[in-house]
Amino acid sequence: METQIRHRLVLIPPPFQGHLTPMLQLATILHSKGFSITVAHAHFNSPDPSNHPNLSFLPLFYGLSDTHISSKNIVDITATLNTKCVSPLKELLVDQIEKANKNHEKIACIIYDGLMYSIDSVARELNLPNIVLRTTSATNLLTYHAFFQRQSSGCFPLKDSMSLELVPELEPLRFKDLPIFNSDIIQQQIAKTLAIRPSLGVIYNTVDCLEEESLYRLQQVYKVSFFPIGPLHMIAEEYSSSSTFVEQDYSCIGWLNNQETKSVLYVSLGSIASWDEKELTEVACGLANSQQNFLWVIRPGTINDVSEWVQSLKEEVKVAIAERGCIVKWAPQGEVLAHQAVGGFWSHCGWNSTLESLCEGVPIMCQPHFGDQRVNARLLSHVWKVGLEWSNVMKGDEIEGAVRRLMVNQEGKEMRQRALKLKNEIGLAVKGGSSYDALNDLVKSILSVNL
């Protein structure tokens, strides 16, 4: 009797939280569809295999020194990852292909993150079907194209008078929402990631009901198949908990259990953006004066000693933190946003945080810091109308006003209602609608080139 060949996929994430998490969620989803999965990961920020018993893990030499890693310079790290991973990845894949042959398996496809643009050439050389995973919004990718078109006509640096003007093909985005790549090295990286033409297509961690038009327009540009199968965490039924680099503090769930429904503002800037000590102090005053409950993530490394800093605050702020606040180093964000006590999220608007909040019907107080966050914030406030645009001025009274607008005022209540409606629409897309269909198309597409 002929033994059936099993299909193995090799997934290659870069070692950044906002990229690794969705790739691992994708791995879980594709495993549930019958594929064997190998994740080739860097030697730092690596996933814990014991959290993913159904997946195989292989360390891949990404060529980074400890100095590089501790520099936290994402642009520089990305450049190094791309130059140094090529030959070790080739070796790893050749080895995997040989092993697969011996085990009645076939490497059916490699799936890599769009940041890892140099893998495009490796896939071609080895003649392996390949797919790119895009972990930002589809609209964000369109802004990259808008940037390059405008750059050649001398639009940048942007004149002050233009910054509030709408970008005609991207309304309601303004010129100031576009990513401005002011160094040659970033421009080269973005140009390379836009040039990738994966043989089987592109997976987007987004949903048709959120970004139908942007997806359609990207399709016109790329002319390859596209699979909007998001939100990945919802399809995988797995939050980021199983892949976070910092240990999650579950004590905050106990604290949330004791708070009233929709009474808590969750405050977190994701894994990279941060406030300095002066800003943290303004945040503490604003939160205290808003009279709202708050769960606040202050990541390790943001400030030397959080308890000491709290002790240095004004007496009434200290009392507010003790009575109405909970500060943790890292929260189980998915579970937090799903908790009935949470009524709002003060976020940097990273794409994962944005999706996680939308899926739980939680409106967002937007404070984008850099990159795609400005685009996501504008989508939240002006397209889906579930995000609060405020001055972003880091002064206690501005913060207090914005928190009350989101948590107490009619404006916030209406956003919450719209967010709940969107949550339902996303749920339908996942259960049997557009994301469900796109996932089935993706599986069919991989199998069809591996008959």
Ligand code: UDP
């Ligand atoms: N996150 C978390 N606990 C925290 C803060 C963040 O688990 O205390 C997770 C969050 O759920 C999300 C990821 O970290 O999945 C942050 O990704 P995002 O794209 O929002 O922002 P980035 O960190 O890439 O700027």
